[in-house]
Amino acid sequence: MARIIKDFFISFGNIFRRTRTIIYPKEKMIIHEVSKGLPRLKLDMDTLKVICNGCGRCEKICPQNCIKVEKIIDNDGRESLKEFCLDLSKCIFCGNCVEICELGAIEMSYKYQLAEYNAENLKLEKLDLAKQADHNLRDFWLR
Amino acid sequence: MLVVLKKVIYMVVILGVNLYICSYINSKFTSRIELKRGYRATKMGGLSYPAVKLFKYLSKDYKINIWEVFIFLFSFLMWSVVPITPNLVLVGVNYGLFDGIFFYVLILILNVISGGGTSYNFLFTKMTKKIGMTLSFLIPIIFSATSIVLVNRTMSLKEIVNSQYEHWNIVYQPIGFLVVFVAIIFQFKLSGINKKNLFIFSDNAYKEGGGFGKAISRLSDYSRLFFLIITLIILYLGGWHNIYFIRGEVALILKFYIIFVMFLLLDKATSDFDDYVYLSNINWGFLIPISIINFVLTLGFLMCRNVFNFI
Numbered sequence: 001m002a003r004i005i006k007d008f009f010i011s012f013g014n015i016f017r018r019t020r021t022i023i024y025p026k027e028k029m030i031i032h033e034v035s036k037g038l039p040r041l042k043l044d045m046d047t048l049k050v051i052c053n054g055c056g057r058c059e060k061i062c063p064q065n066c067i068k069v070e071k072i073i074d075n076d077g078r079e080s081l082k083e084f085c086l087d088l089s090k091c092i093f094c095g096n097c098v099e100i101c102e103l104g105a106i107e108m109s110y111k112y113q114l115a116e117y118n119a120e121n122l123k124l125e126k127l128d129l130a131k132q133a134d135h136n137l138r139d140f141w142l143r
Numbered sequence: 144m145l146v147v148l149k150k151v152i153y154m155v156v157i158l159g160v161n162l163y164i165c166s167y168i169n170s171k172f173t174s175r176i177e178l179k180r181g182y183r184a185t186k187m188g189g190l191s192y193p194a195v196k197l198f199k200y201l202s203k204d205y206k207i208n209i210w211e212v213f214i215f216l217f218s219f220l221m222w223s224v225v226p227i228t229p230n231l232v233l234v235g236v237n238y239g240l241f242d243g244i245f246f247y248v249l250i251l252i253l254n255v256i257s258g259g260g261t262s263y264n265f266l267f268t269k270m271t272k273k274i275g276m277t278l279s280f281l282i283p284i285i286f287s288a289t290s291i292v293l294v295n296r297t298m299s300l301k302e303i304v305n306s307q308y309e310h311w312n313i314v315y316q317p318i319g320f321l322v323v324f325v326a327i328i329f330q331f332k333l334s335g336i337n338k339k340n341l342f343i344f345s346d347n348a349y350k351e352g353g354g355f356g357k358a359i360s361r362l363s364d365y366s367r368l369f370f371l372i373i374t375l376i377i378l379y380l381g382g383w384h385n386i387y388f389i390r391g392e393v394a395l396i397l398k399f400y401i402i403f404v405m406f407l408l409l410d411k412a413t414s415d416f417d418d419y420v421y422l423s424n425i426n427w428g429f430l431i432p433i434s435i436i437n438f439v440l441t442l443g444f445l446m447c448r449n450v451f452n453f454i
Contacts, residue, residue: 007412011176020178 031110036093038111040132041084042104050130052105054081058097066090067097086129088114088122150233154222157231162365165403166193172404176411200358207356210257214250218363221246221370226301228383228392239300240288243374244281250367251278276422277333280326283426286434287319290441291378300374304382311381318437320379322430327371329425331406332416334364372402 022029031037041050054071068085098106109132116122170192174180224242226232236242251274258270292298294315295306303312313320376382376398383391416422447453 004409004412008408011408011411014176014178015172017178019175019180021180023180 035110036095036108038109038114038132039086039097039106040109041129042107043130050081051103052081052084053079053103057100058106061096061100063094064090064092084126084129086124088124089119150231153231157227158366161369162362163193165365169407172407197358201355208257208260210253211356211360214253214257215359215363217246217250217253218366225370225373232301238298240298273333277330279426280330283322283326283430283434286438287323288378290316290319290438293441293445300377304377307381308384311379313379318433322434323375326430327375328406328409329416330371331368332410372399
């Protein structure tokens with residue numbers, strides 16, 4: 001009985017509380033700090049080159065096999081990244097690639113609006129993944 | 144003849160307006176209680192939502208079961224014996240309370256007959272179970288209503304209201320009021336006014352956008368609930384009597400909507416009700432004994448006072 005009365009007043013109070021839902025395209029929702037969006041390749045700020053050296057660990061750890069990495073060896077014997085392909089249609093945003101990377105070359109951005117008309121557009125390459133710096137900031141609640 | 148026609152039009156308009164408002168309040172409050180924004184059929188706070196919903200139903204092709212039409216007709220016919228104001232009653236019968244309950248039971252039985260047409264046996268079983276439970280909640284209501292009849296010495300709903308000019312019946316029968324209130328809440332829950340309607344069991348009704356049949360079934364459900372609320376107000380809360388400076392009609396509207404909103408909130412506050420265990424705990428274990436005790440106490444008191452002159 002006491003529980004029903006308590007629930008009654010909670011229901012009554014909810015009428016005056018702020019709603020939790022939003023009108024989606026019009027208002028942007030606040031994204032949680034630890035949310036995982038589109039993975040992006042980080043750039044070295046001095047040289048403006050991709051940090052990734054193409055070691056291929058992320059390719060091995062990926063449970064969905066959606067990452068393909070190719071590396072080349074320079075004339076001076078250094079390994080560097082040739083191509084990095086990510087198939088977003090398969091990616092489950094688990095973040096294993098971020099955790100396994102020793103150089104910290106991959107991070108999850110906050111980009112969450114990933115719908116595309118054409119499935120081919122979901123196959124991202126090295127340059128596409130490096131360009132996602134804009135989505136490094138969280139969108140704020142707009143009202 | 145014209146007077147009756149005028150009264151019919153008045154009652155249909157009153158019912159229609161109330162259906163619209165209650166449908167709107169139901170959708171809006173339910174979403175607000177769940178911290179959702181609610182429906183936005185238009186930008187004016189979704190005021191046209193019930194109309195849009197009705198048109199959506201009407202536009203669908205649907206085979207109407209003849210029993211659904213009967214249910215719809217009887218749910219409106221039920222209002223012919225219920226006085227909304229002293230002058231606004233179609234048939235001034237002396238046994239209004241009895242007639243009202245008779246129509247209510249008839250509608251529930253018609254629901255069972257209507258559900259018999261379904262080809263899904265499990266749906267029919269589920270529906271008959273719900274209606275059986277709803278009917279069992281009528282037992283405490285009948286006992287409490289009998290106590291009211293004993294106190295007021297009449298079965299006419301109009302005279303029951305008139306006899307409350309000094310004190311409302313809730314003062315004399317607080318336990319009866321509590322019993323009827325709880326019983327109506329559970330009938331409200333069982334009819335599933337907040338969720339998928341549990342009393343429609345035609346084959347097409349469960350499909351999305353059930354069509355015109357769903358619309359009339361929804362209307363008859365609301366009409367049935369309005370009848371229960373109005374009966375509660377007439378029996379216990381003074382009907383159309385003035386409250387201080389508030390006019391009787393306005394007071395009736397206020398009481399109606401306060402009780403409707405309370406039912407909505409209590410519907411959310413209580414868990415789902417689809418098990419015989421709850422029924423036996425609440426109805427057979429609590430409401431019916433309390434209502435019988437209340438009836439026996441009232442009868443004993445009246446006998447002591449009127450027959451043996453002890454009091």
